[in-house]
Amino acid sequence: xxxxxxxxxxxxxPAALAGWWIGKIITKNDKFREINVLWVENPRYLISSIIxxxxxxxxxxxxxxxxxxxxxxGVFYSS
Numbered sequence: 576x577x578x579x580x581x582x583x584x585x586x587x588x589p590a591a592l593a594g595w596w597i598g599k600i601i602t603k604n605d606k607f608r609e610i611n612v613l614w615v616e617n618p619r620y621l622i623s624s625i626i627x628x629x630x631x632x633x634x635x636x637x638x639x640x641x642x643x644x645x646x647x648x649g650v651f652y653s654s
Contacts, residue, residue: 584636597615599613
């Protein structure tokens with residue numbers, strides 16, 4: 576298990592159609608994170624619940640609550 580396992584992530588900018596999302600790191604390497612998407616702003620545009628992202632594109636958090644609180648004002652979050 577790596578130090579980033581079980582961390583939650585939010586993108587640094589919204590995805591083109593899906594918008595903002597929150598995920599949990601499954602695995603990582605030097606440049607990429609494999610992420611299980613837990614919540615997405617526009618779910619009809621989510622193609623897969625498992626995605627890969629570069630480390631520059633995501634911000635990491637220790638708790639799900641911290642990830643939710645990092646969403647920009649005006650983003651409608653519903654669990």
